[in-house]
Amino acid sequence: MANNLSGKCVIAGIGATKFGGLPGRSTISLNIEAIRKAIADAGIAKDQVDALWVKCPTSKFEFMFGQKVAEAAGIQPKIGGVWDQGGASNIMMISYAVMAIEAGQCDIAVITFSDNPKTGSAAAYSRARGDDALYGWFGTLSNYAMIARRHMGELGTPREALGAVAVASRRHGAANANAQLRKPLSLDEYMGLPPMVAPFCRDDCALVSDGGAAVVVMSAARAKELGVRKPVPILGFGHGQTSWEVAQRPDLTSTMAKVAGATAFKMAGLSPKDIDVAQIYDCFTITVLMTLEDYGFARRGQVADFVQGGNIEIGGTLPVNTSGGLLSETGMPGMQLIHEGVRQMRGDATLQVKGAKRCIVSNQGGVMHTHAALILGQ
């Protein structure tokens, strides 16, 4: 690799609003609260921030949104903007920040996201897909259910494997005082739930949530110079864009997550066996199963064996979504997973994985259209 940036930059600060329903709060206001808390956590002054990347709200696309956030934050970034890759955007923006910092284009970057679909409009999640409304083809969850059915039928994945993902996130979320849904779920309860869009039931699906979250990225050298408390090194990242609509994909049971994971592992010089804890984007239960296979934690078609018996719960060999993920902590698309990865590497997570030294985080957007992987260390 020409110029390996592994470990060159760190996440120096994290900040988030409360999660759940936040009536009356604009997406700008939620972003600003998250930014204020992230720069305070990093122990820097706002005027030191010279780059700003923003993920546009999912529920409502706003023209020149990056500039609106910059104005409200009172900063004039040297570089940055809005990134439109759905839920994969947050890790992607962090990796662009790393590349920009190492190219000398900026010094300290803030990456932020907020949305308010719970008290605002969640219509974006139930819209007609493509040109197929006449067939009743509506909703984001229906697309993921289509993928899940193929995984079950082609590879023999039982519904219990989907359930194991929901059970893990719900158990971890129940221990998280900041989680939106703090109600544990047993596998028996999951198996007894009625179908919503079969093969999915309600508890296969992410929460709908208001909230904002931000991170501060700078070089490891700068963090040392500024005396940042517990900077978390960015060891690897990788992207992949499956792109095609679900109906047009030649393969429904594997995505470009495979490429994203391989790129991140190569950059970090690591493999799945080196990972102690994982924050895997769980917009729907099937996404976790497929990401674990595509990253190489389980062989294709064998993820059911990997997730059974509490193996992805705290105390298992690979605890997944230790703060509750999108199924329990907040439905926010992805930044909360990066935050929990940072807490695990700092050693101050609520459900801390003892001795954890490496964490992989996944983000993905659309209906597995986009993917990004991030490997954090100590």
Place this chain on the structure above:
Amino acid sequence: MNASTAKPNTTLPDPDINEASKPYWDALQAGKLTFQHCRHCGNNWLPARAECPKCLEAEWAWQDASGKAKLISWVVFHRAFHPAFANRLPYNVAIVELAEGPRMITNIVVDDAETLKIDQPLHFVAAQEQGHGIARFRPA
């Protein structure tokens, strides 16, 4: 039904019938399923587009489908995301692959969709929805 008496919330979004897709919808209205065939590289595809997504050339023609297909995947809606489907629950939506290669969204004409099997053979059935011809499939 004219515009003043129609309940707008039970009207489904119409397909985007444009220069590229009009022959497809016209054929379906006549009960025929068609797809685009690239004269340059031989690729077959749906939905309609102006250039071949494989070789990017614009030398293509519409061809009649044999009607043979297989079931790639399907879901069963027990909740309506649009009021037009509220009285049709449960209903299924499927992805099928035509024998000629293109894949498309459709419905399977079957009493109990939970009895379907991945990759099972299907056959085209012409149908109508909101004044448009559409393509459904039944087990072969």
